[in-house]
Amino acid sequence: MSETRLRILFFAEGATLAHVARPALLTASLDPARFEATLARPASYAWVSDGGNADTRTLACQDSAVFAQRLARGLPLYDTATLERYVVDDLALIDAIEPDVVVGDFRLSLSVSARLRDVPYVTICDAYWSPERPLRAVLPVLPFTRFTPIPLARLLFDALSPLAMRLHTVPLERLRARHGLPTLGHDLRRCYTDADLRLFANFPALFPELVPRDDAAFLGPLAWSPPAPAAFDAAPTGKPLVYVSMGSSGDIGALSTIVAALEACGCDALVSTAGKPVPAALAASSARVFEFLPGDAACAQAQLVICNGGSPTTNQALGHGTPVLGVAVNMDQFLNMQAIEAFGAGLLVRGDRVSPALVARAVTRLLGEDGFARRARLLQTAHHEREGESLLADHLLRLVASRHARGARSQA
Structure with missing residues (x-):
């Protein structure tokens, strides 16, 4: 030693x-x-x-x-x-x-x-x-x-x-x-x-x-965040802001489906592709798309976070009292989202059944029912109370x- x-x-x-x-x-x-x-x-x-x-x-x-x-x-x-x-x-x-x-x-x-x-x-x-x-x-x-x-x-x-x-x-x-x-x-x-x-x-x-x-x-x-890109801007647009990131292990193809649902719900989508190529349908949408975003800042400003359900992004979202929609694929993501859903701070959607209609229903619930945000804020408060600890x-x-x-x- x-x-x-x-x-x-x-x-x-x-x-x-x-x-x-x-x-x-x-x-x-x-x-x-x-x-x-x-x-x-x-x-x-x-x-x-x-x-x-x-x-x-x-x-x-x-x-x-x-x-x-x-x-x-x-x-x-x-x-x-x-x-x-x-x-x-x-x-x-x-x-x-x-x-x-x-x-x-x-x-x-x-x-x-x-x-x-x-x-x-x-x-x-x-x-x-x-x-x-x-x-x-x-x-x-x-x-x-x-x-x-x-x-x-x-x-x-x-x-x-x-x-x-x-x-x-x-x-x-x-x-x-x-x-x-x-x-x-x-x-x-x-x-x-x-x-x-x-x-x-x-x-x-x-x-x-x-x-x-x-x-x-x-x-x-x-929860780790990359530095903010020079063009990063999450200024309010009058619409509910939804941060979307499927992470390095998520299905990039699901982004187009998710953004289509958000447009139908009247939401403003802020999207990170985690370095993956942007699907053509997503490029043609109204979403603001970045290769990487400072997830911490995006979660703090969003009313909802949509991700692959893994702990890195859900930790960021819930640490800011923001509820989550997890589009899960692997066992880790399902197990993590099971705990979040049971706590009442988010909803789980299967990645092999994701559709604009299913995402829109979940988004409507998460933004329309105050209970999800309230439960997410409970986690935020508990987290901040422990921040002084080693x-x-x-x-x-x-x-x-x-x-x-x-x-x-x-x-x-």
Whole structure:
């Protein structure tokens, strides 16, 4: 352990922007007088951490397009060979940096590599994957659900999902066995969140069944925003302002459908394509379209946010007391939106059933019924009450102190 500063090594997996943005935010939050932080991230996301004070390293990651294809097809997100290569790269970085703590965001290989070097390991994750919470598996959008009646698709999914969930654990379970580590019980929740300390990047009020414990706690919502483009303007037009972003992993094709519904509802649409090409129908619409927008500012000014239902954008929206409409596709998005919908701060629409009429009905409810905005403001208030708390530093200090205390007892 450093004599003056704790040395923290962050691993930002390149599967999606969120898994890089959250570690970048946390790296920047640490006091450099107390912590020496290194951020390892893929070269393709170097722009996320540009301008930061932390030491940065290039991290080899599976191409995000491969990740997206596996996710869309319902396949395990990584194969064992990929995770084995990750372990080699992890160990090289750990040996070079000699950290007091490693912090990962969906870098599943750290379940092995951190243990091989006996370094305390923290994972940044979402509360809906917590093993202490029953996994209420919900039918995601899969190739066959687009043409199969949903009741029939749900029956098929319910019958096959236990086996499918187990198959998703096989690559990591094989990796752990190869390195002499015990099984995680083929529990997908444990495979996705295994660490010495799990820190949930969510609103605690959305998951009241989860009680903080020694190995799990809430950081609270984390949401990253790019700088504002020079032409950014969300000045009032007299119409309800709706911010629309499907994120880096969302379906860009859904934007045209959503904007058509907003035009029919008399709304002003402010759209971010997250760097993806603009569909022709969207370019011809009345929407104000940008490649990237500062989501934090857009959510603060909007009366409604429409997104893919994932935690990064919903965190931004609800942090400003703005209700959300989630057009969900993958399991993460459905699980996140289930919690938000149950709390009463938003509505969920299936990505394989999205239509202008369905979106218009949801938008009419969200803007017309005050309950959604009221519940969103409750989350905003709770979030602001916790803003003075340390997001990460205290957890890191306690983890290291606990490890040292256990070491001292074992030597006594």
